[in-house]
Amino acid sequence: MTATVSSTTSSPVIEKKVADQLEELWADPPGFYGFFAAVQNDAIGGRILGTGLLFFLVAGALALIMRLQLAWSDMSLIGPQRYNELFTMHGSTMMYLVIVPMMEGFAIMLLPFMLGNREMPFPRLGAFSVFTFFMGGVLFFLSYLFNAVPDTGWFAYVPLSGPEYSPGIALDFWLLALGVAEVAAIAAGVEIIMAILKMRAPGMTLGRLPLYGWAMLVTAFALLFAFTTLFVASMMLEIDRKLSTHFFNPEMGGSPLLWQHLFWIFGHPEVYIQFIPAMGIISMIVPVFSRRPIAGYTYVAMAMVAIGFVSFGLWAHHMFTVGLPQMAATFFSVASIMIAVPSGIQIFAWLATIWGGRPVFKTPFLFVLGFFFIFILGGVTGVMVGVAPFDWQVHDSFFVVAHFHYVLVGGSVFPIFAAMYYWMPKFNGKLLSERLGKWHFWLTFIGFNIAFFPMHIVGLLGMPRRIYTYQAGLGWDIYNLISTVGGFIMAAGILVLIVNLLWSHSNGEEASPNPWGGDSLEWAAGSPPVNYGFDVLPVVRSRHPLWEQQNVFEGEGRNEKLVQALARWPLTWRAALVTSVLEARPQEVFRVSGPSLWPFFTAVGTIILFAAEIFNLHLTALAGIFVIIISLVGWHWPDDAPTSEEEERAFEEEHGVQVWTTGSRSVGRGGMMLLILILWTALASFLFSYFYIYLENNEWPLGNIPLPHLTLISTSTALLLISGGTVYWGVRGIRAGSNHRLAIGLAIALLLGAAALGIQIFDYTQLDFRWDTNAYGSVFYLLGFNALSVLAGGLLINGLTQFWAWRGKYTARRHVMAENTMLYWFSSIGLWLISFGVIYLAPYFI
Structure with missing residues (x-):
């Protein structure tokens, strides 16, 4: 079959007045403020690509210096220490700061156009990702200014990277600066997954999804699992260095091979995290330049x-x-x-x-x-x-x-x-x-x-x-x-x-809009595209819409009527279409977030936290955490859309889709579930570490440490289980329209959760051992601290949701945040049960 380009490959023209309103609505602010507040997908993706290209050039320059040193025997251009630094910085830059970020940059830039929508689902998350990526990379290279350049390779094997053989802060730059970049990669992965699953054009079933979309979907899921494991391993090594824990110290029951296992659980999938997007790119280009659909x-x-x-x-x-x-x-x-x-x-x-x-x-x-x-x-x-x-x-x-x-x-x-x-x-x-x-x-x-x-x-x-x-x-x-x-x-x-x-x-x-004669939807937009992407959203009836559809803006009557209506309403808030996962049936129209400085401030708080810990500035690190919390509150602070509920209901009745001006229920739920997936992946890494160290030792607990007492943990667990019931009771209340019941349910849960947290912290103060006693103490405190941290996050989310419930912000129709709070709370309870079940009960049976 030979490909032919559709006769209609550009978006139909809408009235100039409407087009001007849409352009102004979707444009990022101009000037200095606009640079830091921008959320447009092409701007964010382009910045990630440009930053990745810059790091690529730096990594290439480092490689050339190494090649000059090795060009002939007994060369003395650089010494052994400088050479170790060069191959560490070159490899780490390529693996963490070049290929994966550039692949994500392409995805953020391309996917809204390729999927036939106007924006990514979480524009501010994309902005946060680009700032953390850039700042993390800059912090990594600031190691040269402090003459503390990492020198243990891009894999940082212990014990070479441990406190005995790598004293000073060089390895802390590697662990913490790249940790910021890892956060950026995970954030972008969340956005990519939700875009592909929930923001495709009407009719773009999974069987019609461009192969680039399949590639990025697989990559983003793999990235969440792999980079979360790497982040966990990096933080374990960092606290081995800073707090004298013993995860990787064989003399105290730890294992150097545990680092290798955790690192390569990330490291080998990382190869395919880089390669699978390339498969998607190849699968898009080959058919276009072969002039036929892919076999x-x-x-x-x-x-x-x-x-x-x-x-x-x-x-x-x-x-x-x-x-x-x-x-x-x-x-x-x-x-x-x-x-x-x-x-x-x-x-x-x-x-x-x-x-x-x-x-x-x-x-x-x-x-x-x-x-x-x-x-x-x-x-x-x-x-x-x-x-x-x-x-x-x-x-x-x-x-x-x-x-x-x-x-x-x-x-x-x-x-x-x-x-x-x-x-x-x-x-x-x-x-x-x-x-x-x-x-x-x-x-x-x-x-x-x-x-x-x-x-x-x-x-x-x-x-x-x-x-x-x-x-x-x-x-x-x-x-x-x-x-x-x-x-x-x-x-x-x-x-x-x-x-x-x-x-x-x-x-x-x-x-021209389609200079290569391409078959996918991005070539139906202008070159360069307008800020709002398409005047009218496409309707898909084929795997190769621009080759096999006479007009990509026409389709089944209900879908065509919907996309025509979305071209003219709303004109006062940024609206994007949500479709079903399998069949891409229209489900929701929701308000995507607009330009904001809060993602930048959140990124600044993140870099303050990680950079301060490099230099053991713990009060400064606490300030960074405070900045992050305040910025996240500002980021998610609700504001009313300039529309009326009557307009929303009229649109819903006419087109059979729900309208959400406070955020999509399904996209928000999906984002929360991905956050929970990340937390449980981290838990799986901690559990792997616990049982690996257990198997490496002949006694458990180590060092004649007594079995843990169960009284206080049983009490705190019971309180937490009861709190889950009160949260559920409160959310059922808001489903019936009762803000008061929601607020009471959350308030009781907050008190019970805080009591459980306090009891457990007190229990830790009564233990006969510390995190630095041996490897058993290290994993005991690690699993407990992780569960307590997740619960503390739940308390903060509960408090913010409760604040708006007492103010009557939610309705039976609009309470996405309450539903997500319940999801997180239930997840934190499950994580608590497994974590404390392992560290308190497992020693009695193994």
Whole structure:
């Protein structure tokens, strides 16, 4: 089947007066204030992309210095300490500050247009994400100003990264500055999930979702699990360093291997968190430049989901040399090989699409072809190192360096370049130069292979990774020299990209709405698009709407009537459409949040908290927490929409969808459930740590510590269970329209929860051991502190919800916050039961 572009690929024109009102309504404020208050998805996504590109250039410069040092034997350009700092900063920057943020930046920028909506579900969360990402990255590089540069690699293995072998604050910069960036990544992941599940155009069923949407959905869920685990592990290592806990100290019952397990539970999925979005990018570009729909859509989508699941069963793939049991090594070896199957399915689908089409060799397509060559070679070597006996031979050699660069650069960076050439014209209205684009491609492709292919050979010849020099006569010189030359050729290609971006911004050819003849909805918007995206929202009846629909703004009568009405109402508040998860049936019209400084202030509070802890400024850290709490209250402070309930009800009756001016019930509930998922993922990491340390020791509790007493914990747990009933009673009251009953129910729950919190804190003061007694004490306090912190958060949410209940803010129709408070409260009770059940009851039975 050959693709043909629909006859109607741009949004129908609405009255100029209405268009002007929508443009003013959706525009970010101008000037200095507007820069910090902006929430528009294209502005937020563009800032994340630009920041990620800046960090990419910095990481590349660090890599070139390393290549110069290794160009020949016995070089003395830099010493061993500086070299250790360089490979740590280079690897950490690429893994945490470049590829994942840039993939999320593309998603935030693209998804509203690709899904046929006007905005992301939580615009302020996107703004918070960009500020925390930027500030975390800057804080990370401020380590140079303090001459405290991290030097333990991007994986920070203990005991090297522990307090004994890495004193000072260098590792604290690594743990806490990158912790801020991890928070940013998790925040963006929440927004991406809700956008894809609940904010698709009418008719865009999951079976019609663009493959890029499938890729980002899988990525965002994987990101929540993986980055939460990394954040937990980082904080455990930080308190090992600062509070003398013993999670990773074998002399006190801890285990250095626990860090490796926790880190690689993040680390290997991280590879696919970078690669799966690239699959989505490739799956969008290949059909367009092959001029036919993709072959095997369903199989490609299923392969993405399969890779997302299997990626979490591979982590010990990196630990074959630590002495794993034979059965475990066999399992992880099989899983490492098995993941090649869904990857191969996608490769064959893309090749079949190209084979059956009429390829057009523009710059985006050239980078796709480069991806095929480089990634397939990286995949082959990945299967090789997945075989445990082979991995024993090449572990920690330059063969592994070559392998993961072929996978990560070929599998992620080349698709990012393809995406830049493909989608940038949509947002700046200018085509990038094809001539410069081809120079960029060939220099990068040739330079990359010259730089990294010889590393396979020198690795097999025995050259270990992470060495700053080597002796002459080992046969490594020529290969390292070739690699260094290739690195500079690749750098020349990146320089051409920068020139192309700058030149095209001012002098590039004007881009039409659909310059490539694309099939997805973003090409139905203008280039650049108006602030409100579409005059009229699209209605989807096909997987390839711009190729297979005569008019993407026409559809089933009820849907078409709804989107036509939304083009003209409301004009006084930002409205977005919510659809059902499976069938994308219209469900709600809700008010998305507008420009605000509160996300910026929340990000500032976050950076104050983490930066202060680097320098042990605990009072300053408390000030940061105070700023965060105040900013979150301001962020979520309700304000009335300039509309009447009569208008809302009239719209509901005419179009059969609910109107929510205080926030979407389903989107809000989904966001709260994702927050709960993050909290329970953290709990799972803590429980994994508890039982791993238990299995590493012959006695439990350690050090003849007596079994915990159950009286006070039983009392506090009973109070908390009763509080759950009062919360439920109160929420049932507001469903019937009673603010008074809601307020009373929450007030009783607040008192009971505070009493449970106080009793448990008192119980901890009566224990015969501390967190620094041994590893048992460390995990006991850790699990308890986590449960108490989650409950404290519930008390704050309860208090804010209760404040508005006493003021009569809620109605039987509008009480989303009350429902979410109940969800969080129930979750905190469940988390309490499991946490304290394990630390108080488990020692009696294990």
